[in-house]
Ligand SMILES: [Fe+2]
């Protein structure tokens with residue numbers, strides 16, 4: 414029987430990124446629910462988790478995925494990559510801003526609402542336009558790239574937890590808890606408990 418870690422290790426780069434997108438989209442839905450119920454604490458949990466996910470995802474694409482694609486890209490794909498870079502600048506700026514804005518600030522919710530709109534637009538372009546073109550690149554080994562990205566994702570998650578205040582000896586366990594936590598609230602608490 415194939416273990417979970419084996420199938421995860423052989424996940425190709427596009428599948429890995431699409432999984433990230435789906436996870437973030439779930440968080441956006443959770444935010445809308447919390448907003449409807451006026452549950453401030455739940456909103457904060459979702460925002461904390463979503464920003465952690467988006468930060469790691471953005472770095473993965475900018476450090477590994479986009480450069481690997483750019484090496485093989487034709488003009489049309491290069492244009493899409495350039496647009497993606499610009500969109501990432503806006504998303505990254507909002508993620509950074511949300512780490513500084515306080516929960517009771519009315520801009521907190523507004524920043525996240527705009528962030529959700531930007532991300533949804535960007536994800537749609539990646540999944541509908543960029544990724545299908547990337548899949549056609551014959552000389553790009555998406556499995557090998559996926560493996561490198563998964564390793565880097567683990568590292569970045571570790572960095573994130575270190576910055577969130579985890580002690581070095583707790584990082585591995587916390588990382589495992591973050592990966593295992595499917596529910597955004599549980600995951601957000603894992604991060605916040607150590608701040
Ligand atoms: Fe992206």
Ligand SMILES: [Fe+2]
Pocket residue numbers: 430434470474536539
């Ligand atoms: Fe993406």
